[in-house]
Amino acid sequence: MTGADVDGVEEALALLAPLPGEGRASAAPAGRAASAGGSAETQAAESHRATPWGEARALAVRLGAGHPVRSAPTALDQALGRVLADPLTALTDLPSFDTSAMDGWAVAGPGPWTIGGQGPVLAGRAPAAPLPDGEAAPIATGARLPSGATAVIRSEHARTDTADQLHALRPVSHGQDIRPRGQECRTGDQLLPAGATVTPAVLGLAAAAGYDRLPTVERPRVDILVLGDELLTAGLPHDGLIRDALGPMLTPWLAALGAETGEVRRVGDDADTLARAVAGSTADLVLTTGGTAAGPVDHLHAVIETVGAELLVDGVKVRPGHPMLLARSAPHRYLVGLPGNPLAAVAGLLTLAEPLLRGLSGRTAAASRTAAVREAVPGHPFDTRLVPVVHQARDGAVAPVRFHGPAMLRGIAAADGLAVVPPAGARAGDLLEILTLPWAPTPEGCFT
Numbered sequence: 001m002t003g004a005d006v007d008g009v010e011e012a013l014a015l016l017a018p019l020p021g022e023g024r025a026s027a028a029p030a031g032r033a034a035s036a037g038g039s040a041e042t043q044a045a046e047s048h049r050a051t052p053w054g055e056a057r058a059l060a061v062r063l064g065a066g067h068p069v070r071s072a073p074t075a076l077d078q079a080l081g082r083v084l085a086d087p088l089t090a091l092t093d094l095p096s097f098d099t100s101a102m103d104g105w106a107v108a109g110p111g112p113w114t115i116g117g118q119g120p121v122l123a124g125r126a127p128a129a130p131l132p133d134g135e136a137a138p139i140a141t142g143a144r145l146p147s148g149a150t151a152v153i154r155s156e157h158a159r160t161d162t163a164d165q166l167h168a169l170r171p172v173s174h175g176q177d178i179r180p181r182g183q184e185c186r187t188g189d190q191l192l193p194a195g196a197t198v199t200p201a202v203l204g205l206a207a208a209a210g211y212d213r214l215p216t217v218e219r220p221r222v223d224i225l226v227l228g229d230e231l232l233t234a235g236l237p238h239d240g241l242i243r244d245a246l247g248p249m250l251t252p253w254l255a256a257l258g259a260e261t262g263e264v265r266r267v268g269d270d271a272d273t274l275a276r277a278v279a280g281s282t283a284d285l286v287l288t289t290g291g292t293a294a295g296p297v298d299h300l301h302a303v304i305e306t307v308g309a310e311l312l313v314d315g316v317k318v319r320p321g322h323p324m325l326l327a328r329s330a331p332h333r334y335l336v337g338l339p340g341n342p343l344a345a346v347a348g349l350l351t352l353a354e355p356l357l358r359g360l361s362g363r364t365a366a367a368s369r370t371a372a373v374r375e376a377v378p379g380h381p382f383d384t385r386l387v388p389v390v391h392q393a394r395d396g397a398v399a400p401v402r403f404h405g406p407a408m409l410r411g412i413a414a415a416d417g418l419a420v421v422p423p424a425g426a427r428a429g430d431l432l433e434i435l436t437l438p439w440a441p442t443p444e445g446c447f448t
């Protein structure tokens, strides 16, 4: 394979419909080829510096997990989508009293029963008088059981006669349709572990268990800096200017990852402005877009040096997205540089920012997912590929989508995951790791 072949591989593959029976891509050529704008030596040096994809992601996971989490009591109506900082322990027995599970009759001892003179026993009312053996009282679902009651008979399973006697229409067992105090949990029982995401069901459980506020992990704060003088925020592209595709995408994406973002800041292609914006940020993570490469107005590397940040990952062996970078600006404060090409930015987001934010927001590491790939997927000669895929409902396999060039969002917009394709490529039926997208249906769901 020639240098030109290697450089063109990503763009060319993006436009190909996957071919049935396509074989593995050819093995890596003998040396790394130079791309336009860089000497072979420069390219070799850059390639040497770049971190293998799995290592880069593992580092982001480790850094995120090592971050001390801040927690705060959060009102229930503010807690959706956050993460529990402490285990959720029951503040009360549930149910907190012996209660009727059905509308019907509370009865004491064997029947038939005399219907006492007291009115119906209702939910939320003062305790009813004790029920003597041989008596029955009408009772509503959720009402406190009168002491002495031994069972509840559903209204449809009993009849009354003219002498105010109650007869069961089927055998009655001791304790039937009674929910005894503590059946679901006892005070102090752990209901959920720390790290669980607060879903609507968790909110309901927390309220039932006596909580007004939940201890949740404070959302990590992310400042988004969008670089590029060529970007428009409205209207049609014109005169070489294009719409910013990343600002509108990153804010909700980061929210879905549990982060809090302010306004997207557009800083243009000016090194001083960028350096001031980075140095002035107090966020846990500064996420920049563009400016990661070595073009005439790509200032990110210089700015990282200027602000004294430590470059931890300088390029990743992944396509698209290889110029992505990760730096530490202070203990527990990070900068992730997403490449400007929009799908490359998505790759950087999922490789570096997502695992970092997962830890920063107190979430546990994502379970690794794999799926069989429907067609063969060629590998990049040297690097891991991240290929947008859709799950097939019929067999759970994934199919690559077209239009996944580094500058394209058309493919990812139709996808529900990214398949991690090793340099050797994949044959039809091979299992691939799948990075899920926050809006794709997963057991964790998405409630932000």
Ligand SMILES: Nc1nc2c(c(=O)[nH]1)N[C@H]1C(S)=C(S)[C@@H](COP(=O)(O)OP(=O)(O)OC[C@H]3O[C@@H](n4cnc5c(N)ncnc54)[C@H](O)[C@@H]3O)O[C@H]1N2
Binding pocket: 035, 036, 037, 038, 226, 227, 228, 230, 231, 242, 243, 244, 245, 246, 247, 289, 290, 291, 292, 293, 294, 295, 298, 320, 321, 322, 323, 338, 339, 340, 341, 342, 344, 406
């Ligand atoms: N000589 C080389 N040039 C480039 C290489 C290389 O290896 N050698 N790598 C290419 C790759 S791969 C990528 S990815 C980009 C990374 O570039 P930057 O991070 O410096 O990004 P920019 O140059 O600022 O922009 C690249 C491209 O993306 C468009 N862009 C930027 N921001 C946005 C946005 N918010 N919304 C939509 N599109 C955006 C920008 O207009 C450019 O077309 O470098 C390659 N070059």
Ligand code: MOO
Binding pocket: 010, 319, 320, 321, 322, 323, 339, 341, 343, 344, 406, 407
């Ligand atoms: O291959 Mo780049 O990183 O265009 O995305």
